[in-house]
Amino acid sequence: MGGGMAPALCPKAGMPCLREAHIIITTERLHYLWAVAETGSFSAAGRRLGVSGAAVQQVIRHFEQDLDAPLFRRSPGRSPVLTDLGRQFYFHALDIIPRLEGLENLAATRGQGQEGQLRIGLHGFVMFPEVRAALVELQQAFPLLEIFLYDGEDSVLHCDKLRQLDSSARHTVDILLAPARLRYDHGGQSVMAGRIIWRVVAAADHPLSRIRGSLSLDDLLRHRQLLPLPGVISSDAFYDSFRLSSHLVHYSQFYQLQEMLLAGMGFAVFPAQLARPFVEQGRLKLLELDFDDGISTTAVELAWVEPLGTAGRWLVERLRELPPEEGGR
Numbered sequence: 368m369g370g371g372m373a374p375a376l377c378p379k380a381g382m383p384c385l386r387e388a389h390i391i392i393t394t395e396r397l398h399y400l401w402a403v404a405e406t407g408s409f410s411a412a413g414r415r416l417g418v419s420g421a422a423v424q425q426v427i428r429h430f431e432q433d434l435d436a437p438l439f440r441r442s443p444g445r446s447p448v449l450t451d452l453g454r455q456f457y458f459h460a461l462d463i464i465p466r467l468e469g470l471e472n473l474a475a476t477r478g479q480g481q482e483g484q485l486r487i488g489l490h491g492f493v494m495f496p497e498v499r500a501a502l503v504e505l506q507q508a509f510p511l512l513e514i515f516l517y518d519g520e521d522s523v524l525h526c527d528k529l530r531q532l533d534s535s536a537r538h539t540v541d542i543l544l545a546p547a548r549l550r551y552d553h554g555g556q557s558v559m560a561g562r563i564i565w566r567v568v569a570a571a572d573h574p575l576s577r578i579r580g581s582l583s584l585d586d587l588l589r590h591r592q593l594l595p596l597p598g599v600i601s602s603d604a605f606y607d608s609f610r611l612s613s614h615l616v617h618y619s620q621f622y623q624l625q626e627m628l629l630a631g632m633g634f635a636v637f638p639a640q641l642a643r644p645f646v647e648q649g650r651l652k653l654l655e656l657d658f659d660d661g662i663s664t665t666a667v668e669l670a671w672v673e674p675l676g677t678a679g680r681w682l683v684e685r686l687r688e689l690p691p692e693e694g695g696r
Contacts, residue, residue: 397459487514494641563640598619
């Protein structure tokens with residue numbers, strides 16, 4: 368990697384080009400250039416890379432000699448500053464280095480039986496605090512794992528060939544947690560993991576929340592209800608069982624339900640586990656009904672493909688531990 372290299376003429380274009388340019392650009396050189404640019408000094412870059420500042424300077428100097436051009440402007444007592452050429456290499460390094468590290472991580476994790484990526488479908492109705500905690504623990508337990516989270520309403524297992532033909536199934540996943548569909552033809556494994564506790568709720572300042580005592584069906588019929596559109600997971604029949612009003616506002620995404628509910632656009636049938644924090648904050652109210660106890664439940668289905676890597680198996684075991692229904696009131 369020593370002495371300078373004079374440009375040679377490219378045989379067809381007649382333009383200057385670098386001989387054997389493919390050996391000039393190495394992962395090590397890009398890492399060192401990136402570290403100097405990020406830390407502002409050769410010594411700080413060395414500390415970040417676990418080498419001496421002199422070693423960093425040597426690598427950069429050889430890089431510049433091979434290029435026959437400076438990558439940094441150096442002034443006594445001042446931090447090295449990228450030249451125009453140095454900035455070009457730096458911006459390319461920002462794109463290349465994460466890709467190379469991803470390949471290195473993939474090779475390392477595959478050797479340990481861990482998948483490099485995990486695709487997870489999560490329905491909005493089952494994003495319980497315990498599910499969020501499991502995802503945080505997954506990230507902590509497998510820091511090299513690349514995680515993809517998709518809306519469970521339009522996700523199917525990648526072994527579910529039948530549902531992949533459904534035009535609304537936009538994502539294929541390794542693990543799916545959603546309201547149970549009570550079918551076993553998806554080609555994967557599945558268990559029931561906890562239950563959704565349904566409650567009728569409205570914003571704290573909604574007219575229904577200001578009525579004293581239990582509400583009648585006539586009370587509900589006077590107001591708009593937020594009702595989801597059917598998707599891959601949930602059928603028309605499933606949501607028709609929730610219908611308590613003829614005045615409807617339809618939504619397709621869970622975040623739309625939550626925002627419209629908090630804004631007072633209507634009442635809704637909502638998971639008690641997700642309503643609880645908003646009730647404690649005084650933003651939602653659990654409505655009492657005189658024609659029903661106001662509580663029903665739906666099993667949560669945890670489904671997954673086989674085989675899974677170590678991270679996927681870890682998450683499946685963690686999600687199987689979801690607590691049974693409790694705290695509906």
